[in-house]
Amino acid sequence: MxxxxxxxxxxxxxxxxxxxxxxxxxxxxxxxxxxxxxxxxxxxxxxxxxxxxxxxxxxxxxxxxxxxxxxxxxxxxxxxxxxxxxxxxxxxxxxxxxxxxxxxxxxxxxxxxxxxxxxxxxxxxxLSSVPMDCLSAHLVERLPDATRLALGSETLRPPSVGSITTLLEGLEDGGAIRNEGRLEYVPAAWKSRWIDFGRGVRPAVTMPLGDVSTSYYTTGVPNVEVYTFAPPPARLALRAHRYVAPLLAVEPVRKTLKRIAQLAREGPSKRARERGSTYFWGEARTEDGTRAVSRLRMSDPYVxxxxxxxxxxxxxxxxxxxxxxxxxxxxxGPEFVLGIDEAEGFFDEGTP
Ligand SMILES: NC(=O)c1ccc[n+]([C@@H]2O[C@H](COP(=O)([O-])OP(=O)(O)OC[C@H]3O[C@@H](n4cnc5c(N)ncnc54)[C@H](OP(=O)(O)O)[C@@H]3O)[C@@H](O)[C@H]2O)c1
The missing domain is CATH 3.40.50.720 (NAD(P)-binding Rossmann-like Domain)
Known part of the structure; x- marks a missing residue:
């Protein structure tokens, strides 16, 4: 073996x-x-x-x-x-x-x-790479001339300590998008828009998630933005990050924030994981404005x-x-995710 x-x-x-x-x-x-x-x-x-x-x-x-x-x-x-x-x-x-x-x-x-x-x-x-990468490839199968991908996810449950620590590690860099094939560093929460991830329209902001790389390498679509659901207080905090980012570079401040994160919780419980769900949304656009949207629903992010x-x-x-x-x-291939964690299938909207 x-x-x-x-x-x-x-x-x-x-x-x-x-x-x-x-x-x-x-x-x-x-x-x-x-x-x-x-x-x-x-x-x-x-x-x-x-x-x-x-x-x-x-x-x-x-x-x-x-x-x-x-x-x-x-x-x-x-x-x-x-x-x-x-x-x-x-x-x-x-x-x-x-x-x-x-x-x-x-x-x-x-x-x-x-x-x-x-x-x-x-x-x-x-997460989010496997579902999002498959969703991206599915969208490009639907719209082969796509030149723009906007991707996003929504989960209501708070993250684990390790995820918070990783976020703090990455915060200094602000945000990132893929622009004409190049990785471009932009401020945190650089763009905001309203997105229906599958549970009604929600406010969302751009986040520097790995799909900016993974979905680009899989599909070759040169412009990729990744959004995440962000309620108003989170949006404000992320935007304020632009002004406090220099502070995060100071080692004692980072250490203190991480210690607070460690004290905060042990990570989502088994019960919380059993009840969790994650909604994925993707939009492909061509230069002439043709648009296709697909969604995917899966269970708890950690599951x-x-x-x-x-x-x-x-x-x-x-x-x-x-x-x-x-x-x-x-x-x-895009169908890979459908064999995992009871993903029900892609929910398609728009043309074609
Ligand atoms: N993409 C995804 O699907 C996804 C989902 C959730 C989380 N994550 C990421 O996964 C990571 C772990 O999250 P978690 O919630 O499991 O965190 P966690 O509970 O803090 O666990 C982190 C683990 O990494 C080890 N570690 C950290 N730095 C190390 C180093 N320099 N050398 C050796 N071991 C080291 C820790 O060991 P020690 O205790 O010895 O430090 C611990 O075993 C985070 O970066 C998080 O953002 C990814």
């Missing part, structure tokens, strides 16, 4: 994904930098574990007998480069659940090296993240994925 190692297995997402991987019979090796946390988790799940820090020069040795690493240790700006480097050296496939644009861009730049090493690099195999990451990982382990940098719909 192909060997899977889950790095960051004892974080919030890592735990959910490791449990699900064990339930699916993938027999994961648990891994991370905290031996004590790993030991405890390993006993609970009856799985072996490996404790190693990514600053350790021998990371590649830890992976020498591993077929695929699933990286759940975020912020990925601190972990992806090191693991990708080690994977290229050891000939191990790499999958992660990042939504960080700079990380996806850096991983993609290593595509040729990965091809030479015969390994797959599959960053952004979680979807795990289900997507494991659906990708299973295919990688089965040797179904080509070497080099890969994207969800680019590799498996």
């Amino acid at each position: 192909a060997e899977l190692l889950i790095y960051g297995s004892y974080g919030y997402n890592g735990r959910l994904i490791s449990e699900e991987a064990a339930d699916r019979g993938l027999e994961p090796i648990l891994a991370g930098r905290d031996g004590e946390a790993l030991g405890e988790q390993a006993r609970e799940l009856d799985r072996p574990y490996r404790a190693f820090d990514l600053s350790d020069p021998a990371v590649a040795e830890e992976l020498s007998d591993v077929d695929c690493v699933l990286n759940c240790a975020g912020p990925f700006s601190n972990t992806a480069d090191e693991l990708v480097e080690a994977c290229i050296e050891s000939g191990t496939d790499y999958v992660d659940i990042t939504g960080e644009i700079p990380v996806i861009e850096r991983v993609k730049r290593r595509s040729e090296e990965a091809e030479e090493a015969g390994i797959t690099l599959f960053p952004a195999a979680g 979807v993240t795990g289900a997507c990451a494991l659906a990708v990982t299973e295919r990688v382990l089965d040797g179904e994925v080509s070497p080099g940098y890969r994207t969800p719909a680019g590799e498996f």
Whole structure:
């Protein structure tokens, strides 16, 4: 059986994904930098574990007998480069659940090296990338001459501590969009519009989510904006970020905010996850103004993240994925998401 190692297995997402991987019979090796946390988790799940820090020069040795690493240790700006480097050296496939644009861009730049090493690099195999990438590809199938994609999602449940920490890490950069094929950094909440994600019209603002990269690489549509539901207080806070961003660059301020985030909560409970749902919306436009809209509804964001990451990982382990940098719909087609987490199908509106 192909060997899977889950790095960051004892974080919030890592735990959910490791449990699900064990339930699916993938027999994961648990891994991370905290031996004590790993030991405890390993006993609970009856799985072996490996404790190693990514600053350790021998990371590649830890992976020498591993077929695929699933990286759940975020912020990925601190972990992806090191693991990708080690994977290229050891000939191990790499999958992660990042939504960080700079990380996806850096991983993609290593595509040729990965091809030479015969390994797959599959960053952004979680939320929102898998549903949004499939929705983007579906829209472009409907409207092949599209030159603009606007994408967005809505979930009412607050994020995990790790997601908040990652957001704080990324806040300094403000926002980002894809403009005529180029990644362009713009202020946070740069544009706002009203969007019907599937539950009625809601206010939304642009956010620097990974789909700005992933959907562009899959579809080749040169203009991509990604929106997220933002009620008025959130919009104000995001816009105020333009003025407080310099403060976030000050290390003690960042540390204090992260500590507050850590104290805030343990992450969404099982009950909250069972009741959660996520609405995805996408709009394609051509230069002559033809417009197509499609929507997708899935369950709780963290359930979807795990289900997507494991659906990708299973295919990688089965040797179904080509070497080099890969994207969800680019590799498996738009329908891929429909086999995951009871997604009911694409809901299409507009022409054609
Ligand atoms: N795209 C998606 O689908 C999606 C969905 C949800 C979350 N996320 C992202 O996933 C990440 C994890 O979220 P979470 O809620 O699981 O966070 P979490 O509970 O804080 O867990 C983070 C994990 O990463 C490890 N880690 C962090 N920095 C590390 C480093 N430099 N070296 C080694 N290990 C490191 C932590 O280990 P220590 O405890 O030892 O620090 C911990 O195991 C976040 O970046 C979040 O934004 C992505």
